[in-house]
Amino acid sequence: GQQLNQSPQSMFIQEGEDVSMNCTSSSIFNTWLWYKQDPGEGPVLLIALYKAGELTSNGRLTAQFGITRKDSFLNISASIPSDVGIYFCAGPGTGANNLFFGTGTRLTVIP
Amino acid sequence: DSGVTQTPKHLITATGQRVTLRCSPRSGDLSVYWYQQSLDQGLQFLIQYYNGEERAKGNILERFSAQQFPDLHSELNLSSLELGDSALYFCASSGPGSMNTEAFFGQGTRLTVV
Numbered sequence: 194g195q196q197l198n199q200s201p202q203s204m205f206i207q208e209g210e211d212v213s214m215n216c217t218s219s220s221i222f223n224t225w226l227w228y229k230q231d232p233g234e235g236p237v238l239l240i241a242l243y244k245a246g247e248l249t250s251n252g253r254l255t256a257q258f259g260i261t262r263k264d265s266f267l268n269i270s271a272s273i274p275s276d277v278g279i280y281f282c283a284g285p286g287t288g289a290n291n292l293f294f295g296t297g298t299r300l301t302v303i304p
Numbered sequence: 305d306s307g308v309t310q311t312p313k314h315l316i317t318a319t320g321q322r323v324t325l326r327c328s329p330r331s332g333d334l335s336v337y338w339y340q341q342s343l344d345q346g347l348q349f350l351i352q353y354y355n356g357e358e359r360a361k362g363n364i365l366e367r368f369s370a371q372q373f374p375d376l377h378s379e380l381n382l383s384s385l386e387l388g389d390s391a392l393y394f395c396a397s398s399g400p401g402s403m404n405t406e407a408f409f410g411q412g413t414r415l416t417v418v
Contacts (some may be wrong), residue, residue: 226406235306235394235409236347281347283407291360292337292396292407294347 197295199282205301212269214298216282225265226283226292227256236281240267272302307331310395310410318418322383325413329376329397335359336378337407338370341392353378354399385417 196219206212216225224243228236240251242258242265249256255268265282282295307330317323329336338350349362353372364370367385372378382389392414396407 228409233392233412233414235308235396235411237306238406238408241406291349291352291362292398293349294339296346 197282197284197293199280199295199298201298202296203299203301205303206272208272208274208302208304210272212272212276212300213266214268214280214300215264215266216295217264218284219263221262222265222284223262224284225256225258227254227265227267228281228283228294230279230281230297232278239280269300272300274302274304276300277302306408306410308395308397308408308410310393310413312413313411314414314416316416316418317385319385319387321385321417322381323385323415325380325382325393325395325415327378327380327395327397327410329378329395329399330408333397333399333408334376335398335407336372336376337396337398338364338378338380339394339396341394341412342388343391347394350380382415387417390415390417 199216227239230236240256245262247258253270257266279297279299281297283292309328311326334355337352339347350364351370352360356372367383370380392412394412396409398407
């Protein structure tokens with residue numbers, strides 16, 4: 194079945210540090226989405242990518258759609274305590290009529 | 305506020321019971337998705353509806369069913385509940401195109417089966 198693997202699984206960083214995480218797929222995607230989930234809340238869409246090689250920013254967040262179309266990367270610059278949460282990548286599932294989520298990267302920012 | 309409304313926010317029920325979770329999508333969105341998230345787990349896709357029709361099915365148990373009504377709100381019915389069904393259930397909506405686009409999530413319903 195389709196798999197979306199995210200790494201690392203978890204990260205502990207100091208406030209002010211930059212963060213990098215990635216997502217790899219077992220199949221080619223035409224869309225990559227990045228979400229953040231705070232504890233007990235619904236995921237919130239951060240960035241959407243639609244073209245191989247595309248680099249898109251949203252404030253301190255930058256995401257890239259990998260050239261192979263099987264991976265995507267999310268970077269957070271100058272982390273702050275409110276960046277804490279779980280970051281999920283997502284893309285079209287088989288049949289392209291559902292949204293398939295990665296395993297998540299749990300980020301902890303130490304003040 | 306994503307514009308997606310889920311009720312109730314919390315639900316506690318006994319094993320063997322049946323519950324209904326409700327979702328109102330964002331205004332204008334035709335697609336509704338349901339996801340299950342167990343403790344510290346990822347989001348498992350259950351089912352998608354588009355404009356009242358079932359569009360895609362994921363790992364949804366036979367004890368679970370859903371529907372989308374003419375006013376586009378959706379309900380997820382969970383029956384013969386087991387302890388393992390305790391989880392956060394999220395609804396998301398997107399649209400108006402029929403292909404999945406950016407999905408916006410509700411706050412979720414936390415179901416506890418005791």
